[in-house]
Amino acid sequence: MWVLLILLFFSSNKLHAQETILSGVVKTADGTPIEGVTVWQQNTANGTQTNEQGFYTLSISPNAVIVFEYIGYKTQTVKASGSILNVTLTPDDDTLEELVINAGYYSVKDKERTGSISKITSKEIGQQPVANPLAAMQGRMAGVNITQSSGTPGGGFDIQIRGRNSLRTEGNAPLYIVDGVPFPSQSASDMNLTAMLFPSGNTSPLNSINPNDIESIEVLKDADATAIYGSRGSNGVVLITTKKGSTDKTTFSVQSTTSVSTVSKFMDLMDTHQYLKVRRDAFANDGITEYPANAYDINGTWDQNRYTDWQREFIGGKAVSHNTQFSVGGGSGRTSYLLSAGHRTDGTVYMGDFGYKRTNFLLNVNHRSANDRFGLQVSVQKSNQNNRLMANDLTNSIFLAPNAPALYDAQGNLNWENNTFENPAAKLNSKYFSKTADYTANVNLSYNLLQNLQIGVSTGFSDASTEEIVTVPHTVYSPAYNYTSRESAMTKSSLKRSSFIVEPKVVWNVEQGNNAWNLVAGATLETREQQAFSVQGGNFSSNDLIMNLANAVNKNILTDSETLYKYIALYGRLNYKYLDRYIVNLTGRRDGSSRFGPNNRFANFGAVGAAWLFSREGALENSSWLSFGKLRASYGITGSDLIGDYQYLNAYRISHNQYDGNVGLEPARLYNPDFSWESNKKLEAAVELEFFNGRLAPSVAWYRNRSSNQLVGIPLPGTTGFSSVQANLGALVENSGWEVTLRSLNVVKENFKWSTDINLSLPKNKLLDFPNLEESTYALQYTVGYPVFIQKVYHITGVDPETGLYQVEDRNGDGVITSDDRSMIMNLGQKYHMGIANQLNYKNFSLGFLVQFVKQTVRNPDYNAGLFGSMNNSHTRYADYFQPENPGGVYQMPTTGANRPALQATDYLRNSNLSISDGSFIRLKSVQLQYRLPQHWFKGTQLVYLQGYNLFTLTKFWGSDPETATGYLPALRTIAVGASLNF
Template sequence: MQPITIRMRRGILSVLLYVFLTPHFSFNVQAGTVLEPPQATVTGTVTDSTGKPLAGVNLVVESKHIGTISGLDGSFSINAGPSDVLVFSMVGYKTLSVPIGGREEVFVSLEEDVTVLGEVVLNAGYYTVSEKERTGNIVAIGAEVIDKQPVGNPLAAMQGHLSGVNIVQNTGVPGGGFEIEVRGRNFINGVSDPLYIVDGVPFGSQSLGSTSMSSLIVGGDISPLNAINPNDIESVEVLKDADATAIYGSRGANGVVLITTKKGRAGKTRFDAHLSTSLGSVSHFLDLMHTREYLEVRREGIVNDGYGDLLNDPAFDFIWPELKTWDSERYTDWQEELIGGTAYRNNVQLSVSGGSAHTQFLVSGALQNETTVFPGDFNYKRASVHSNLNHRSKNGRFGLNLSTGFTHEVNDLPAADFTQSAYTLKPNAPRVFDEQGNLNWENNTWDNPLASLEETYGLESNTIISNAVLSYSILPDLVVKSSMGFTRYRLDSRRTLPSSARNPGDGHTPQSSSSLTTNGSYRESWIVEPQIGWKKQWGGFAVDILVGTSFQEETAQQLVQRGKGFPSDNLIQNLAAAETLEIITDTDSEYRYNALFGRVNLKFQDRYILNLTGRRDGSSRFGPGKQFGNFGAIGAAWLFSNETFLANSDVISYGKLRGSYGTTGSDNIGDYRFLDTYDVTGQEYDGTMVLEPTGIFNPLFGWEENRKLELAMELGFFKDRLLVNTSWYRNRSSNQLVGIPLAATTGFSQLTGNFDATVQNTGFEIDFRSINIKNRRFSWSTNFNITVPKNKLVAFDGLETSTFSNRYIIGEPLTIVKLYRSHGVDPETGSYDIEDYNGDGEISSLEDRQWVEDFAPELYGGLGNTLSLGNLSLDFFFQFKKQRAYNTMGFGATPGYGNNMPRAMLDRWREAGDVATYQRASGGLSLIPGTGPFQEVSNLAVSDASFVRLRNISLNYEIPSRDSGLDVNVYLQGQNLLTFTGYDGPDPEQPSNTRLPALRQITLGLQLSF
């Protein structure tokens, strides 16, 4: 391009037009001329210290709005003048300035930099902040950790990795849900879900499943988060304290989980293929009685109940077929039969990405097929498509980011969980199939567990998440943008119960026993958030201001119907053929929300930081005069490592004191709770459908409030090779929104309102990161986190006289359980000695349940290590938790009942003077109720359930490409491989005998890139 000269006599208008049309050029109006624009194209390559090309290196021409990114092979091309300076930067490497000096080719080698804390950028939702300069508490997990875990739900990949975030998997069945708490339970109503934001769009995590559909997925909890493919995630940030969450106002009381999906990078078009296959199995079986042991204890129990003589009377053989008609030598390991199978998961993902310095794209598609450990041909299928387009104009002023994801799920599962049957079925029960391959009912003497295979349960869901962000720089320091998002979640499920699934000996006919239950639900939401941001720096003082507003609307519908009495099982899929039709649930709701929010960040001399955030929320879930609430926070930080007295320290390389205080809130109570509401009962009166009242008018209740306080210190040693972050927090939640119980005579069970109750969560968190060894050939790094939480009900006016008096105690956690106190087995009587607390001579009243146990964890955390030697890397991560839970005695405390039981029950009382763990055997036939049921909810039914679990291990080998352009990575991964615990139940993480525990999995995978 030839030099351009503008003569002043053409007028100022010509100059202004030229400046606007050529924003890349720098002008210096002297003697009627303008400085030369860039005249040459400079090319080159960026490598690391070993000569390996570096992709994704940021490259800018110093003092100009010109930049690019190095490609996959490290190459770059940029327009620059002969006297310009190129600045190369990349996280993990030292920034390098290189004068061009008239060259047309520039070859650069970047040096690794251990000190990268200031360059790590965290997503804080409406803004980004470096880890070094954040004033709030934000913890993050990246794709480098998520990709190494063979999981189908993002929450599964987060377990144990983040301080202050407690995640429990509800079931090992594919598609099941998770429970998550960020810094404990804040509200009496039990709602603990944080706010989920996916690429800037709020995403509803509440299941639209129905408890009427399937007992396999606990509570109908089909997790909507399964629609987010973990392999599509770039990072997950969790916002915890007031400074981080207050900008989300009423939606941030339980924390905020920000999920950011992957984006394309500039460079040559890149194709990636990811193939993996997994094998899963139950990791631990209970030690149950064998046939001889079971029959001995069973017979003993019947004799103890006084019915021993009837054992010899053939007329009563039908009562105890296990002792009389079944094969007494037969033994079946029902755990092996019902939950001992192998689950397979096959996953295929293909993606293409690339682009120029101004426009990058990514499109990926994935297919997953996963089976269960149950008998039968059941599976969960998921197909997902993810795309992202990122564009910025040449002058850098206009920006566009478009992200879209679509997921289709099909879950074909049995209608019931076989886990409880696996633990309780009699060991000498008959074969499940007869010689003809039909279900064996053994002369109608038992309920065949595989009858559930005759039932069908199917679920299909579609999820769309889409977001567009438009931005424009009006001035170099002033940016306006708007985020526009849309989500839609549709779920359809059906469950059939044919008469063939019932014991024919019970006299069932299709008309009397067959049923079809259907659930059709959807949730749809849109949100628009215009924003304006201004940044300015004067010397050592910088200000960053953000102002925005939110407009959101969400609609939801759910219709659950049940048809009964089909003339034939062949017509069971047709509701119109049912004799009766019942509407179980019929809801239609609409939720509107709007807010005004703002942030002011002040920084002085790169060491004193003040952050102010605020939000005014409006919600349609409250009545007139109560719809708006104000929330805000203040956060401050002192980077004392930037002070002169530490400037030359060889030990402390980074030090920061920070603190925050503020308020967030909650309107998470459901829609229309302040209005009179009615629901369809599904019944008719004189030909008219009956409505029943479900809610009573109360416009006086308002926002729940959570006041959060935090103090923290962050330290870095030896050029940040060792980082230690410690935090203390106290959250106090008041104005609790709960259902106030009403007398039955009012016609309503409860009235939604505010209780003058305060719940407090305090805790101490430590995050530790270290780079133990790092050189050209070998590196070793360690991550550790631990959380010590404490929950307490601080105040509750009128608790003693309320219906909550049997559930809560002031000064104790919300997670307590009131139990009987047992002194063990009385050596003289052989019965459990249960303490009569109120002294009325009976053990039956709730007043006798005064022993308090807390099932919340006392502490939890994780320890991970990453080792790398050349092209070989090894990652392993241990999760640990200290807690208490129901042991196997909580699932059954009386030997001799009809079901099978743990072998530990052989230590039972048999005669006077015996010192035993379990009481005398009983066949469950005694007319005098025993103390066994009380023992099941006593202090002795609770024990330590602490554990250390090898949550994940990953071995990766990158095959040298030899300049072929093909990158190949082979890996072997394990999930839940080992668990170290003294707990005697099925699984300490999820202590239940009715749900399938999380599976042990081994995965072999292959990644190809070219």
């Protein structure tokens, strides 16, 4: 690499006799600098681009002719007569609509697309100090709802594109495509190892992608945009395109960012005085007058004047992160390249030496032949992740009694306080190790047989491996148990994935007068293999050898599996334009998947989209106020095969039970030859407008998606020997709603520019049909006419003033409280979400910030709360509990657990309307303040910046964070400072 860099450096600094340095600024007619204008010497490969201030420098020959080109503006050709050449570009109405959108198998001009596609670029992504691309998308796209499940590094994200289509959580993942190669949408982690660390044990598969390597992210939403992906497009498609080099001079770039993350909000927990009062009342309510020997917090064993804020002890640290990126790019003539390397380290807010590391490499090469007929694109990505954490999230340990002893003694050893203390810090001895290696390569070849006929083939290969280890040494337990390393255990899990895809394609373009046709046709051949293995060891001779399974006396193989997935498809797209304003788009795909039964292995998917660019009509073409106007609509069918492999087969598995000392087989699954695809019928209509030369650009879209043939387990009678059979359920789920966007240029001055982007989503989910729901095992989970993410709960009407216990409504009137009374419907979904992004530029300064709005109902901490009155602290809200002097208390009287009716009422609380509350919030999601150093200080582009993420939240939610899952570390507040050097 060093040899390459030295050669590139000297090749880009050749001395040419009689050359002069030309410089200047390129602006619009109103004085706004234009970034990215291509400036080159005519009839040569000598060129450059303007920076954010519109400034450029170029070494030229005397009296050279200079060309200035920029999409949306008329090209200017000027003869240089001195060393300074300033140029003003004027808009070109014929090319103003040339912004190109990546739609996967084809590209389309933004204003001529018939489908619904949202896009963000490296500019928005780079403004946020995040490690995962999904975090950079939060709040920036209409119809795309992304939530972070945990603040622990390496954790997961949940993404829903226009709602939840499948009754299965895992069936709602979108299709990820990275540089043309499908990317896994399922977590690679073994949830048996990570469930105590991450919600549902999931980690994001996109953790391996460096956001700094991404040029753009497009999200395909409606049928017109997704039907060409057939059975993989039901839940939307996320297209990630990495950065490419340019045929400009060789450019080196170094970027370094350091950030500090902390918990943005602590819960209001009781102090020692409040806590001990609750404990005394709890014993009194249970009729216990003499405190038990194990009530150390209140019987005098522990200091009753001691107070510790355990939130600051367990999750109050500062997570320091470092992110460094280096790249070299350039090229000459018709070849360009970009080589990038990045390294990121993330600390944690937990006590102890834990953290996350990731290293990324990216190589992109593009080439066009001299006759412009042959094209080659090569993309190679390599990523390595190394995560070293404790095996348990310590967030729930914040409810430790406030007068509990110190975690460590004077010598730094774990303090067990004479075996009166189950020290939560001992959990830090149980560790989680994860190593992940990802490799992705894509080669795209194209050749123009004729001027309007192109053939090509795209091939991609990916390989990923994940190895996880969880150690549980005996030191996590109190010495009172007298455990040794014989009670220590270790679990090791490995997962290997590999895939190969080949996609030949032909593109044909025809223009005849006022008619234009574009035909894209191709095929897909894909195979994926996966091997999973996990083993558990116990009874070690020493904890020093706990990482070595050979040292374990007892070994138990938990998983040993291999799966193969094969997929084949034919697809086509026909686009027709008449008079450049009437557009019809037809897409279709026939898919075959190895995941379904022989009777339904193939299926057809397709869509039709249409658009009318009414602003190009004669009556409006020269309008002084309407710059652009379009009506579009689409309808089509997409599908989903996210069900896992071999689900239709009559399968057997290794039995854990032995017969006469022999290992046998047992039935695992029933055969279903009719097992087939989920299907999603999508309908959409939209209007897109621009006023006053693009200064104001609103759009409104309405959509309705109906998903049927749900892939679920159909319950069976116990006499069959199986609890269910995998089949297509006739349930029908509808997602509908409105999406509104608004882009505005508020102020455009010579030294000041202010723009705003607003997106608003109003989603609505409803279960339209579910045959025999009341007789099925899903009766307590779903209700026809309501969203699929409802919760059926008990209705607590208050606290009974006679008993001091929660009063639960007997909803069926049978005189007793049973699960049948758990029929009150609570909606745990979002009513709307919105993002408002602003960008302000003043001379060398720029300020960008995003405000996120979410209206939702969520689970509150009551859902995971411990027994009120036991040796666990509570939120200060619980101070309003029933007692003789407070008969109107919100919470019932405390109990130590001896009062069985009170204990039962606590279980009602966890599954009642009181455990669900308003989780709406307004959040200052991201901020970036940037300063560009003056050009006369340094050659090249030098930036320094200050960034913030999750800075401030306004909410009525009384937990730590309304977004992340209750009981896990909340999303962190991040402050970052960095610099970017380009030369």
